[in-house]
Amino acid sequence: MHVLDNIRRWVGALAELGISIIVLGVVLQVLFGDEIGAVPFLSVDVLGSVVGFVSTLGREGLVGLVALGILW
Secondary structure (H helix, E strand, C coil), rough: CCCHHHHHHHHHHHHHHHHHHHHHHHHHEEEHCCCCCCCCCCCCCHHHHHHHHHHHHHHCCCHHHHHHHHHH
């Protein structure tokens, strides 16, 4: 049982780290601009990806809400 608790803590910590990195990317893109290359170490459009993901969930209606509930 201790092994499962350790795995659960590791997964939770990794998820929190991932969310923090995404939030940092969004903030940096808002501050420095959204064109590629505005932030030297950020070679992807984080803000565009987040907006696209939310837009896709919104278009899917109930299925999108269920998927969001599962991801949450």
